[in-house]
Amino acid sequence: GNSVTQMEGPVTLSEEAFLTINCTYTATGYPSLFWYVQYPGEGLQLLLKATKADDKGSNKGFEATYRKETTSFHLEKGSVQVSDSAVYFCALSPDDYKLSFGAGTTVTVRA
Amino acid sequence: GAVVSQHPSRVICKSGTSVKIECRSLDFQATTMFWYRQFPKKSLMLMATSNEGSKATYEQGVEKDKFLINHASLTLSTLTVTSAHPEDSSFYICSATPSGNTQYFGPGTRLTVL
Numbered sequence: 755g756n757s758v759t760q761m762e763g764p765v766t767l768s769e770e771a772f773l774t775i776n777c778t779y780t781a782t783g784y785p786s787l788f789w790y791v792q793y794p795g796e797g798l799q800l801l802l803k804a805t806k807a808d809d810k811g812s813n814k815g816f817e818a819t820y821r822k823e824t825t826s827f828h829l830e831k832g833s834v835q836v837s838d839s840a841v842y843f844c845a846l847s848p849d850d851y852k853l854s855f856g857a858g859t860t861v862t863v864r865a
Numbered sequence: 866g867a868v869v870s871q872h873p874s875r876v877i878c879k880s881g882t883s884v885k886i887e888c889r890s891l892d893f894q895a896t897t898m899f900w901y902r903q904f905p906k907k908s909l910m911l912m913a914t915s916n917e918g919s920k921a922t923y924e925q926g927v928e929k930d931k932f933l934i935n936h937a938s939l940t941l942s943t944l945t946v947t948s949a950h951p952e953d954s955s956f957y958i959c960s961a962t963p964s965g966n967t968q969y970f971g972p973g974t975r976l977t978v979l
Contacts, residue, residue, distance in 0.1 A: 758908070790970075797869060797958070797970035843909070852899075853968065855908040
């Protein structure tokens with residue numbers, strides 16, 4: 755079946771630090787891969803996505819590259835801000851319809 | 866745009882009672898709505914998919930008689946937890962999609978069953 759494993763949190767960083775959240779997946783075929791972000795008190799929002807191998811999704815300074823050979827989709831940001839404090843979810847979809855999520859990683863950025 | 870609301874945000878009920886959770890798409894028509902359940906420090910688990918005007922499709926292991934889903938209009942879906950028990954306590958999240966594949970998520974409902 756399809757599954758997503760992402761690094762456990764919580765992750766605490768100082769402002770302007772480099773952020774990496776690891777995500778690996780198991781799936782048949784070639785799913786689309788996503789990162790969602792959930793800010794306090796809000797619903798999940800799509801942060802970025804990639805639909806095929808070697809695609810790079812990017813948004814708001816975040817990037818993730820679809821690595822088929824390592825079945826990974828790690829999220830990175832070069833310089834985080836306090837406003838990036840949130841819970842980040844890695845997800846996949848085999849059909850661009852149903853989503854399978856990882857457990858979420860809580861990120862806290864200190865000023 | 867693309868805002869999804871849920872009501873209530875928190876609910877506490879006694880064991881054996883039923884609880885209804887509403888999911889509304891505020892500025893678009895949602896042909897499909899999804900209901901998820903999230904346990905502490907766990908991923909979101911898809912419970913069911915509902916299309917307007919038709920019966921919901923439940924994921925394996927989800928009791929359809931316990932978790933009643935109604936999608937009577939293009940902007941409203943409801944999840945009713947019937948005869949709730951403490952093990953039903955969880956965070957319930959809905960999402961809606963106007964068409965295609967982008968899901969817009971509600972903020973979630975925290976259910977506590979005493």
